[in-house]
Amino acid sequence: MSAVPVPVPHDIAVSPTIGWRGLVTDWSSDREAFHVAWGKAMMWIFLLSDTFIFGSFLTGYMTVRSSTTVAWPNPSQVFALHIGGADVPLLLIAIMTFVLISSSGTMAMAVNCAYGRDRVRAAVLMFVTAAFGVTFVSMQAFEWTKLILEGVRPWGNPWGAAQFGSTFFMITGFHGLHVTAGVIYLSVVAVRLLRGRYEHRANYQIVEIAGLYWHFVDLVWVFIFALFYLW
Amino acid sequence: MTTATGQQHPISLYLKIWALLFVLSTLSYGVDYFHFHGLLRWGLILVFMLMKAGLIVAVFMHLAWERLALICAILLPPLCLLVLVGLMTAEADYTHLTRLLFFR
Numbered sequence: 001m002s003a004v005p006v007p008v009p010h011d012i013a014v015s016p017t018i019g020w021r022g023l024v025t026d027w028s029s030d031r032e033a034f035h036v037a038w039g040k041a042m043m044w045i046f047l048l049s050d051t052f053i054f055g056s057f058l059t060g061y062m063t064v065r066s067s068t069t070v071a072w073p074n075p076s077q078v079f080a081l082h083i084g085g086a087d088v089p090l091l092l093i094a095i096m097t098f099v100l101i102s103s104s105g106t107m108a109m110a111v112n113c114a115y116g117r118d119r120v121r122a123a124v125l126m127f128v129t130a131a132f133g134v135t136f137v138s139m140q141a142f143e144w145t146k147l148i149l150e151g152v153r154p155w156g157n158p159w160g161a162a163q164f165g166s167t168f169f170m171i172t173g174f175h176g177l178h179v180t181a182g183v184i185y186l187s188v189v190a191v192r193l194l195r196g197r198y199e200h201r202a203n204y205q206i207v208e209i210a211g212l213y214w215h216f217v218d219l220v221w222v223f224i225f226a227l228f229y230l231w
Numbered sequence: 232m233t234t235a236t237g238q239q240h241p242i243s244l245y246l247k248i249w250a251l252l253f254v255l256s257t258l259s260y261g262v263d264y265f266h267f268h269g270l271l272r273w274g275l276i277l278v279f280m281l282m283k284a285g286l287i288v289a290v291f292m293h294l295a296w297e298r299l300a301l302i303c304a305i306l307l308p309p310l311c312l313l314v315l316v317g318l319m320t321a322e323a324d325y326t327h328l329t330r331l332l333f334f335r
Contacts, residue, residue, distance in 0.1 A: 034301050044305055055312040063319045067326035069334065076263050094260045101256060105249035108291050115239035208238070208293070215291045219284055225256075226280035230263050231273070 043209045047216045050178075054220050057171050058227055064163040073159035075229050079143070093229050096139050097221065100179075103132030104218040107186075107211045114207035119193050122207055126190035129214060133183040140176045144169075168228070175224060178217050186210055238293045248290045255283050 017025055034041045065072055080087040110125035147168075151158045154166040189210045198204055259279040262272055289295040294302055 034304070035298060036301065041301070044301065048305055048308060051309050052312065055309065056315070059312065059315050059319050062316065063323045063326075066320070067323040067330070069327065069330045090260065090263055094256070097256050097260075098253065101249070101252045104252070104287065104291055105245060108245040108249075109242055112239060112242050112245065212292055215287055218291075219287045222280055222283045222287065226259065226276050230259060230276050 037205055037209075039209050040205065040212070043212050047212065050216065050220075054171075054174070054223070057167075057174065058223060061167040061171060061228065064167060065161070068161040068163055070161040072161050073157060073164045075231070078147070078159065078164075079229060090229060092139060092143055093225065096136055096143075097225050099132050099136050099139070100218050100221050103129045103136070104215055106132065107214045111208045111211045114193075114204035117204065119198075119204060122204065123190040123193045126186050126193070126207070126210075130183045130186045130190070133179050133186070133214075137176055137179050137183070140172065140179075144172075171224060171228060175217070175220055178220070182214050182217050185213060238296055240290075240293075240296075244290065248286050252283055252286060255279050255286075259283075 076089040077087070079093050080089045081091040082088075083091065106125050107129045110122045110129060113119075113122035113125060152165045152168070154169055156162045157165050189206055192198065193204065193207065198206060256279075259276060262275045262279070267275060294305065
Protein backbone atom coordinates (compact mmCIF):
# COMPACT_ATOMS: atom_id res chain seq x y z
CA MET A 1 0.00 0.00 0.00
CA SER A 2 1.78 3.10 -1.14
CA ALA A 3 1.56 6.21 1.00
CA VAL A 4 -0.37 9.02 -0.52
CA PRO A 5 1.74 12.18 -0.21
CA VAL A 6 -0.02 14.57 2.14
CA PRO A 7 0.30 18.14 0.88
CA VAL A 8 1.98 20.40 3.42
CA PRO A 9 -0.18 23.45 4.12
CA HIS A 10 1.45 26.66 3.02
CA ASP A 11 1.04 28.45 6.32
CA ILE A 12 3.30 26.00 8.19
CA ALA A 13 6.79 27.32 7.62
CA VAL A 14 9.31 24.50 7.44
CA SER A 15 12.89 25.58 8.00
CA PRO A 16 15.19 24.29 5.32
CA THR A 17 18.18 24.22 7.65
CA ILE A 18 18.95 22.04 10.62
CA GLY A 19 21.14 22.34 13.68
CA TRP A 20 21.89 25.67 15.37
CA ARG A 21 21.23 27.64 12.20
CA GLY A 22 17.83 25.99 11.98
CA LEU A 23 17.13 26.86 15.60
CA VAL A 24 17.90 30.52 14.98
CA THR A 25 15.82 30.56 11.79
CA ASP A 26 12.87 28.96 13.55
CA TRP A 27 12.97 31.36 16.46
CA SER A 28 13.36 34.47 14.35
CA SER A 29 11.29 33.35 11.35
CA ASP A 30 12.04 36.62 9.60
CA ARG A 31 10.05 38.55 12.18
CA GLU A 32 11.20 41.66 14.00
CA ALA A 33 9.52 42.74 17.19
CA PHE A 34 11.44 46.01 17.53
CA HIS A 35 11.80 48.23 14.50
CA VAL A 36 15.11 49.73 15.54
CA ALA A 37 18.69 48.84 14.67
CA TRP A 38 19.74 45.61 16.34
CA GLY A 39 22.55 47.35 18.22
CA LYS A 40 20.08 49.74 19.79
CA ALA A 41 17.67 46.96 20.77
CA MET A 42 20.53 44.99 22.33
CA MET A 43 21.75 48.04 24.26
CA TRP A 44 18.25 48.55 25.64
CA ILE A 45 18.07 44.90 26.72
CA PHE A 46 21.48 45.19 28.38
CA LEU A 47 20.33 48.33 30.20
CA LEU A 48 17.20 46.48 31.31
CA SER A 49 19.36 43.76 32.88
CA ASP A 50 21.52 46.45 34.52
CA THR A 51 18.35 48.00 35.93
CA PHE A 52 17.70 44.75 37.77
CA ILE A 53 21.24 44.68 39.17
CA PHE A 54 21.03 48.21 40.57
CA GLY A 55 17.41 47.61 41.61
CA SER A 56 18.50 44.59 43.62
CA PHE A 57 21.37 46.53 45.22
CA LEU A 58 19.06 49.35 46.26
CA THR A 59 16.45 46.90 47.56
CA GLY A 60 19.14 45.14 49.58
CA TYR A 61 20.20 48.52 50.98
CA MET A 62 16.57 49.25 51.90
CA THR A 63 16.31 45.87 53.66
CA VAL A 64 19.42 46.25 55.84
CA ARG A 65 18.65 49.87 56.62
CA SER A 66 15.10 49.23 57.80
CA SER A 67 15.93 46.05 59.70
CA THR A 68 18.84 47.35 61.80
CA THR A 69 18.17 48.36 65.39
CA VAL A 70 21.21 50.65 65.47
CA ALA A 71 20.78 54.24 64.29
CA TRP A 72 21.71 54.85 60.62
CA PRO A 73 24.50 57.44 60.16
CA ASN A 74 23.05 60.75 58.92
CA PRO A 75 24.27 61.06 55.31
CA SER A 76 23.71 64.82 55.44
CA GLN A 77 26.46 65.07 58.07
CA VAL A 78 28.65 62.20 56.87
CA PHE A 79 29.01 63.75 53.41
CA ALA A 80 29.29 67.36 54.58
CA LEU A 81 32.28 69.44 53.50
CA HIS A 82 33.94 71.90 55.87
CA ILE A 83 34.16 75.14 53.92
CA GLY A 84 34.72 78.65 55.25
CA GLY A 85 34.32 77.64 58.88
CA ALA A 86 30.95 75.98 58.38
CA ASP A 87 29.78 72.51 57.41
CA VAL A 88 27.91 72.55 54.12
CA PRO A 89 25.79 69.37 53.95
CA LEU A 90 26.19 67.05 50.94
CA LEU A 91 28.09 69.70 48.97
CA LEU A 92 30.41 67.33 47.12
CA ILE A 93 27.51 65.02 46.24
CA ALA A 94 25.49 67.95 44.89
CA ILE A 95 28.41 69.04 42.69
CA MET A 96 28.84 65.44 41.47
CA THR A 97 25.14 65.39 40.56
CA PHE A 98 25.47 68.59 38.51
CA VAL A 99 28.61 67.28 36.81
CA LEU A 100 26.85 64.10 35.75
CA ILE A 101 23.75 65.96 34.53
CA SER A 102 25.97 68.28 32.50
CA SER A 103 27.66 65.26 30.96
CA SER A 104 24.24 63.96 29.93
CA GLY A 105 23.50 67.32 28.32
CA THR A 106 26.70 67.29 26.25
CA MET A 107 26.06 63.65 25.32
CA ALA A 108 22.56 64.51 24.05
CA MET A 109 24.07 67.27 21.89
CA ALA A 110 26.73 64.86 20.60
CA VAL A 111 23.94 62.53 19.44
CA ASN A 112 22.26 65.50 17.78
CA CYS A 113 25.45 66.42 15.92
CA ALA A 114 25.99 62.79 14.91
CA TYR A 115 22.59 62.72 13.22
CA GLY A 116 23.47 65.98 11.54
CA ARG A 117 26.55 64.09 10.21
CA ASP A 118 28.86 66.60 11.89
CA ARG A 119 31.37 64.04 13.09
CA VAL A 120 34.04 66.39 14.38
CA ARG A 121 31.63 68.28 16.62
CA ALA A 122 30.02 65.01 17.75
CA ALA A 123 33.42 63.57 18.69
CA VAL A 124 34.45 66.74 20.54
CA LEU A 125 31.20 66.71 22.53
CA MET A 126 31.79 63.04 23.37
CA PHE A 127 35.26 63.89 24.66
CA VAL A 128 33.73 66.66 26.78
CA THR A 129 31.22 64.12 28.13
CA ALA A 130 34.05 61.70 28.95
CA ALA A 131 35.94 64.54 30.68
CA PHE A 132 32.88 65.22 32.87
CA GLY A 133 32.86 61.48 33.62
CA VAL A 134 36.52 61.56 34.68
CA THR A 135 35.75 64.56 36.91
CA PHE A 136 32.92 62.61 38.51
CA VAL A 137 35.06 59.53 39.19
CA SER A 138 37.87 61.71 40.61
CA MET A 139 35.43 63.36 43.02
CA GLN A 140 34.17 59.94 44.00
CA ALA A 141 37.75 58.78 44.65
CA PHE A 142 38.22 61.87 46.86
CA GLU A 143 35.01 61.04 48.73
CA TRP A 144 36.02 57.40 49.26
CA THR A 145 39.47 58.46 50.50
CA LYS A 146 37.92 60.94 52.94
CA LEU A 147 35.50 58.36 54.34
CA ILE A 148 38.13 55.63 54.59
CA LEU A 149 40.43 58.02 56.49
CA GLU A 150 37.53 58.80 58.83
CA GLY A 151 37.25 55.10 59.62
CA VAL A 152 34.40 53.88 57.40
CA ARG A 153 34.81 50.19 56.55
CA PRO A 154 32.45 47.65 54.98
CA TRP A 155 32.09 46.12 58.46
CA GLY A 156 31.75 49.25 60.56
CA ASN A 157 31.99 53.01 61.00
CA PRO A 158 32.26 55.48 63.88
CA TRP A 159 28.69 56.80 63.64
CA GLY A 160 26.20 53.94 63.73
CA ALA A 161 24.88 50.95 61.82
CA ALA A 162 27.69 48.81 60.40
CA GLN A 163 25.71 48.14 57.22
CA PHE A 164 26.23 51.76 56.13
CA GLY A 165 29.77 51.08 54.91
CA SER A 166 29.02 47.85 53.05
CA THR A 167 26.04 49.28 51.14
CA PHE A 168 27.88 52.56 50.45
CA PHE A 169 30.99 50.93 48.98
CA MET A 170 28.97 48.36 47.07
CA ILE A 171 26.47 50.73 45.45
CA THR A 172 28.68 53.74 44.73
CA GLY A 173 31.56 51.45 43.76
CA PHE A 174 29.48 49.59 41.21
CA HIS A 175 28.16 52.88 39.85
CA GLY A 176 31.68 54.34 39.66
CA LEU A 177 32.73 51.24 37.73
CA HIS A 178 29.95 51.95 35.25
CA VAL A 179 31.07 55.56 34.84
CA THR A 180 34.66 54.41 34.28
CA ALA A 181 33.53 51.87 31.68
CA GLY A 182 31.42 54.58 30.05
CA VAL A 183 34.40 56.95 29.80
CA ILE A 184 36.41 54.25 28.01
CA TYR A 185 33.47 53.32 25.76
CA LEU A 186 32.79 56.96 24.75
CA SER A 187 36.48 57.64 24.09
CA VAL A 188 36.79 54.56 21.87
CA VAL A 189 33.69 55.49 19.85
CA ALA A 190 34.79 59.13 19.54
CA VAL A 191 38.26 58.17 18.29
CA ARG A 192 36.77 55.74 15.77
CA LEU A 193 34.32 58.43 14.65
CA LEU A 194 37.20 60.83 13.98
CA ARG A 195 39.23 58.18 12.16
CA GLY A 196 36.33 57.57 9.79
CA ARG A 197 35.57 54.03 10.84
CA TYR A 198 31.81 54.58 10.48
CA GLU A 199 31.96 56.27 7.07
CA HIS A 200 30.83 53.14 5.20
CA ARG A 201 27.53 53.17 7.07
CA ALA A 202 24.65 55.42 6.20
CA ASN A 203 24.63 56.94 9.69
CA TYR A 204 26.47 57.44 12.97
CA GLN A 205 23.90 55.59 15.07
CA ILE A 206 26.67 54.10 17.22
CA VAL A 207 26.82 57.52 18.90
CA GLU A 208 23.20 57.27 19.96
CA ILE A 209 23.75 53.73 21.27
CA ALA A 210 26.77 54.84 23.32
CA GLY A 211 24.64 57.77 24.48
CA LEU A 212 21.96 55.40 25.76
CA TYR A 213 24.54 53.76 28.03
CA TRP A 214 25.79 57.12 29.28
CA HIS A 215 22.31 58.48 30.04
CA PHE A 216 21.58 55.25 31.91
CA VAL A 217 24.60 55.85 34.15
CA ASP A 218 23.19 59.33 34.89
CA LEU A 219 19.76 57.78 35.49
CA VAL A 220 21.13 55.33 38.07
CA TRP A 221 22.84 58.22 39.88
CA VAL A 222 19.45 59.99 40.16
CA PHE A 223 18.17 57.00 42.14
CA ILE A 224 21.35 56.63 44.24
CA PHE A 225 21.36 60.35 45.03
CA ALA A 226 17.71 60.27 46.15
CA LEU A 227 17.63 56.96 47.98
CA PHE A 228 21.10 56.75 49.50
CA TYR A 229 22.31 60.32 50.04
CA LEU A 230 19.07 62.24 50.62
CA TRP A 231 16.91 59.64 52.38
CA MET B 232 11.96 64.46 12.97
CA THR B 233 12.02 60.73 13.56
CA THR B 234 13.35 58.70 10.68
CA ALA B 235 13.62 54.97 10.23
CA THR B 236 17.31 55.02 11.09
CA GLY B 237 17.49 57.48 13.91
CA GLN B 238 16.23 60.44 15.81
CA GLN B 239 17.12 64.06 15.52
CA HIS B 240 15.47 66.66 17.67
CA PRO B 241 16.18 70.38 17.99
CA ILE B 242 19.07 71.23 20.27
CA SER B 243 16.90 73.78 22.10
CA LEU B 244 14.81 70.87 23.44
CA TYR B 245 17.92 69.28 24.99
CA LEU B 246 18.98 72.60 26.50
CA LYS B 247 15.55 73.06 28.09
CA ILE B 248 15.59 69.56 29.59
CA TRP B 249 19.15 70.16 30.81
CA ALA B 250 18.04 73.36 32.57
CA LEU B 251 15.01 71.59 34.01
CA LEU B 252 17.22 68.80 35.39
CA PHE B 253 19.43 71.43 37.04
CA VAL B 254 16.39 73.03 38.65
CA LEU B 255 15.03 69.69 39.87
CA SER B 256 18.45 68.69 41.28
CA THR B 257 18.70 72.02 43.09
CA LEU B 258 15.22 71.49 44.53
CA SER B 259 16.04 67.97 45.74
CA TYR B 260 19.27 69.27 47.29
CA GLY B 261 17.15 71.98 48.92
CA VAL B 262 15.06 69.27 50.60
CA ASP B 263 18.18 68.28 52.54
CA TYR B 264 19.62 71.78 52.91
CA PHE B 265 16.45 73.20 54.49
CA HIS B 266 15.98 70.15 56.75
CA PHE B 267 12.58 68.95 55.65
CA HIS B 268 11.48 65.98 57.74
CA GLY B 269 9.10 63.06 57.74
CA LEU B 270 6.58 62.34 55.02
CA LEU B 271 7.11 65.71 53.31
CA ARG B 272 10.83 64.97 52.92
CA TRP B 273 10.36 61.44 51.56
CA GLY B 274 7.51 62.54 49.31
CA LEU B 275 9.50 65.42 47.80
CA ILE B 276 12.61 63.25 47.33
CA LEU B 277 10.59 60.61 45.47
CA VAL B 278 8.69 63.16 43.34
CA PHE B 279 11.87 64.98 42.23
CA MET B 280 13.62 61.64 41.64
CA LEU B 281 10.83 60.30 39.42
CA MET B 282 10.55 63.59 37.49
CA LYS B 283 14.30 63.60 36.77
CA ALA B 284 14.28 59.92 35.81
CA GLY B 285 11.27 60.48 33.55
CA LEU B 286 12.92 63.40 31.73
CA ILE B 287 16.16 61.50 31.17
CA VAL B 288 14.45 58.36 29.89
CA ALA B 289 11.81 60.12 27.78
CA VAL B 290 13.89 62.86 26.15
CA PHE B 291 17.62 62.13 26.50
CA MET B 292 17.16 58.41 25.80
CA HIS B 293 14.47 59.17 23.18
CA LEU B 294 12.06 56.61 24.60
CA ALA B 295 9.12 59.01 24.13
CA TRP B 296 9.57 58.73 20.35
CA GLU B 297 10.07 54.97 20.18
CA ARG B 298 7.34 52.52 19.23
CA LEU B 299 5.04 51.23 21.95
CA ALA B 300 6.41 47.66 21.62
CA LEU B 301 9.88 48.82 22.68
CA ILE B 302 8.54 51.15 25.38
CA CYS B 303 6.57 48.30 26.98
CA ALA B 304 9.49 45.87 26.71
CA ILE B 305 11.71 48.36 28.57
CA LEU B 306 9.38 49.89 31.12
CA LEU B 307 7.15 46.99 32.23
CA PRO B 308 9.74 44.39 33.42
CA PRO B 309 11.31 46.71 36.05
CA LEU B 310 7.89 46.83 37.74
CA CYS B 311 8.77 43.34 39.05
CA LEU B 312 11.24 45.16 41.29
CA LEU B 313 8.25 46.68 43.10
CA VAL B 314 7.20 43.13 44.07
CA LEU B 315 10.71 42.53 45.41
CA VAL B 316 10.56 45.81 47.34
CA GLY B 317 7.19 44.78 48.82
CA LEU B 318 8.49 41.36 49.86
CA MET B 319 11.67 42.77 51.35
CA THR B 320 9.77 45.45 53.27
CA ALA B 321 7.77 42.72 55.01
CA GLU B 322 10.94 40.70 55.58
CA ALA B 323 12.86 43.69 56.96
CA ASP B 324 10.03 44.58 59.35
CA TYR B 325 9.97 41.02 60.63
CA THR B 326 13.77 40.98 61.11
CA HIS B 327 13.57 44.34 62.88
CA LEU B 328 10.88 43.07 65.29
CA THR B 329 12.75 39.86 66.13
CA ARG B 330 15.95 41.86 66.72
CA LEU B 331 14.06 44.17 69.06
CA LEU B 332 12.74 41.12 70.93
CA PHE B 333 15.97 39.11 71.24
CA PHE B 334 19.00 41.35 70.73
CA ARG B 335 18.51 44.32 72.96
